[in-house]
Amino acid sequence: MSTLAFSAGPLLTIWAGADYGTASVVPLGVLAAGCFIDGLSFVPRMLLQAAGRPDLIARYLMITSVPYLVGAVALVQIWGIVGAAVAWTARTSVECMLMLLAARRTAGVSLDVATFLPPVFVGSLLALAVPAALVPWTRDSIASSAVVACASVLAYTALTWARVLTAEERNWAVAYCGALLRRTDR
Numbered sequence: 001m002s003t004l005a006f007s008a009g010p011l012l013t014i015w016a017g018a019d020y021g022t023a024s025v026v027p028l029g030v031l032a033a034g035c036f037i038d039g040l041s042f043v044p045r046m047l048l049q050a051a052g053r054p055d056l057i058a059r060y061l062m063i064t065s066v067p068y069l070v071g072a073v074a075l076v077q078i079w080g081i082v083g084a085a086v087a088w089t090a091r092t093s094v095e096c097m098l099m100l101l102a103a104r105r106t107a108g109v110s111l112d113v114a115t116f117l118p119p120v121f122v123g124s125l126l127a128l129a130v131p132a133a134l135v136p137w138t139r140d141s142i143a144s145s146a147v148v149a150c151a152s153v154l155a156y157t158a159l160t161w162a163r164v165l166t167a168e169e170r171n172w173a174v175a176y177c178g179a180l181l182r183r184t185d186r
Contacts, residue, residue, distance in 0.1 A: 009145070037089065041096035041099045
């Protein structure tokens with residue numbers, strides 16, 4: 001997410017021009033956060049389907065539709081494209097909460113935060129999220145944006161390598177990368 005936040009301005013500027021690049025960075029960041037939240041709701045949705053309750057998914061999607069449309073119209077009038085992004089992200093956030101609560105009631109799944117966000121994952125997320133907060137201060141310089149984005153990706157990779165992957169997974173990754181390198185040496 002941080003790489004997207006840092007590279008959005010320059011890439012959108014190259015692709016569609018300076019005006020579009022400048023105006024699109026904030027909505028893209030808000031939508032990226034919404035996509036992350038929407039991804040979190042995937043697990044409870046699948047759990048509800050497996051439990052034979054797809055009706056709850058449909059019911060909650062219908063319940064959030066009208067407030068989303070009303071909110072989207074109001075926020076677009078106030079903030080334009082940023083308002084549209086905020087409305088969509090708010091809707092996905094509400095749907096995610098509803099799906100998590102429905103999964104808890106229906107399937108008896110614990111929603112203990114420690115279960116869903118162990119400290120190692122929080123650290124990995126912070127390695128990506130904290131640099132994204134620096135976007136306003138590094139937006140004018142492509143070099144500083146690139147340095148912060150690379151540092152963020154390296155920190156995330158190091159945390160994931162050290163704390164998330166098992167020894168077996170690390171050994172497989174080293175062997176796989178070695179095989180790729182040998183293949184390119186030919």
